[in-house]
Amino acid sequence: MIESSCSALLLFGATGDLSRRMLLPSLYALHEDGLIRPDLRIVGTARSEHDDAEFREFAREALAEFLPEDRRDEEKLASFLERLEYQTLDASNVDGFGELARKLGDTSCGLSIFLSTAPFLFEPTIEGLRRAGLAHENVRIGLEKPLGNDLASSTRINDAVAAAFAEEQIFRIDHYLGKETVQNLMALRFANMMFEPLWNAGGIDHVQITVSETVGLEGRKGFYDDTGALRDMVQNHMLQLLALTAMEPPASLDATSIRDEKVKVLRALRPVKAEEMVRGQYRAGAVKGTSVTGYQEDLGEVSDTETFVAIKAHVDNWRWTGVPFYLRTGKRLGERRSEIVVEFKPVPHNLFAERGGRLRPNRLVIRLQPEEYVRLQVMAKEPGLDRGGIVLRDVNLDLSLTAAFAKARRRIAYERLLLDLIEGEQTLFVRRDEVEAQWKWVDAIRKVWADTDMEAKPYAAGSWGPNAGIALTERDGRSWND
Structure with a gap:
């Protein structure tokens, strides 16, 4: 068991969907494997009226639904449920935090807080914690997105948090950073001599980052229509992936060194021109053979919110000059x-041209989901006597992380992130200057949209987005990895 100074974990939004699907199953997995100390209390809070017994039953039902069969152990489940306690709280009323503090008792030995709430509740929540004495030097606070909807609102939230907590106590969560394959990106780059010498404008033609979904609104109507694809996915997940792909080698693996290099990349992003981006919105179509309605039918009203974004980005530094980074999500x-x-x-x-051999550039594909693998596409000669010419084709050198590490326990991102929050390890969390650099770049894109009155181009559900998104690469003589 790994020792930790944290004696209690406080979960805001403990009866919400994130808690049911991710947080409670992740905490049970850490409990099952003995990775959290036996006396760690897990206290849930939300507006819902529950007592301890009712919250434990809620957790039991969530685990029954979302835990894999091979992880269910009735004895360990019972001992995990004994850790759980609950306190009803309306976070908009700072007076209610006194009862929460009494429920927690003495937190001088360490308290970790996981705060998942609507942006308008951040400030009263932080003020309530401060007034109740739950913002002292032995408290760590994890902040789940969304942290605002532009630079100004993000700054207000960060200022409110910074008034109560020092930066080393603040853990801003981007769950993509907890994914095993994302962390393998650093190992791939910095532990293999074959890649790093080519990882620059001299060896790389371009980079693509794709985060695509087949689902529509999925019960997020109000939030998504106010947010859109750019702020929902590009501002956080995709820019973090870009930063990890493009950053210079850090001096060490400590949190400060890694985050110093990421923020340099984010600050070097060139402002995007109108012709370098595409907005789209899905219409009726078919996904995997099933007919689906369009965005506005799903929403129930007319809207110009984008459900697709494609961007041609540039990192203006010596390593990446002239190398486009194509981003798309939808x-x-x-x-x-x-x-x-x-x-x-x-x-x-091309040494083989006179014999008919045609070459294609090598591609390295790092798949994060739904499968997890690293695939290097290389050229090879087809077997044969070659009297009619040499036939070359690309073949895949595959590293399936699932197969290569079949005996290792596969963990979801929140297991790692919750454990790091409890133990105070900040490497996989986002620093304030990173967040603000991301928002500055995204706000400039939204200003271009407003200034040019850029419309969301329609695309059929089940396609790969508007034709203009495909043209974004093709007019440069390149193509998406479809």
């Missing part, structure tokens, strides 16, 4: 996929 696309594709430059001379 709902109701043809396939659920999160991946980074690095296409290398072609060889300088």
Whole structure:
């Protein structure tokens, strides 16, 4: 068991969907494997009226639904449920935090807080914690997105949090950073001599980052229509993936060194021109053979909110000069996929051209979901006597993380992030200057949209987005990895 100074974990939004699907199953997995101390109390809070017994029953039902069969152990489940307590709280009323503090008791030995709430509740929640004495030096606070909807609102939230907590106590969560394959990106780059010498404008033609979904609104109507694809996915997840892909080697693996290098990349992002971006919105179509309605039918009203974004980005520094980073994300696309594709430059001379051999550039595909793998596409000669010419084709060198590490326990991102929050390890969390650099770039994009009155182009559900999104790469003589 790993020792930790934290004696209690406080979960805001403990009866919400994130808690049911991710937080409670993740905490049970850490409990089952003995990774959290036996006396760690887990106290849930939300507006819902429950007592301890009712919250434990809520947790039992959530685990029955979302835990894999092979992880269910009735004895360990019973001992996990004994950890759980509950306190009803209306976070908009700072007076109610006194009861919460009494429920928690002495927190001088360490308290970790997981705060998942609507942006307008951040300030009263932080003020309530401060007034109740739950913002002292032995408290760590994890902040789940959304942290505002632009730079100004994000700054207000960060200022409110900073008034009560020092930066080393604040853990801003981007769950993509907890994914195993994202962390393998650093190992791939910095533990293999074959890649790092080519990981620059001299060896790489372009980079693609795709986060595509087949689902529509899925019960998030109000939030999504106010947010859109750019702020929902690009501002956080995709820019973090870009930063990890493009950053310089950090001096060490400590949180400060890694985050210093990421923020340099984010600050080096060139402002995007109108012709370098595409907005889209899905219409009726078919996803995996099933007919689905369009966004406005799903929403129930007329809206110009984008459900698809494609951007041609540039990092203006020596390593990446002239190398485009193509980003795209969208709902109701043809396939659920999160991946980074690095296409290398072609060889300088085709030795096989006179014999009919045609070359394609090497591609490195880092798939994050739904599968997890690293695939290097290389050129190879087809077997044969070659009297009619040499036939070359690309073949895949595959590393399936699922197969290669079949005996290792696969963990979802929130297991790692919750454990790091409890133990005070900040490496996989986002620093304030990163968040503000991300918002500055995204706000500039939204200003271009407003200034040019850029409309959301329609695309059929089940496709790969508007034709203009495809043209974004094709007019440069490149193509998406579809």
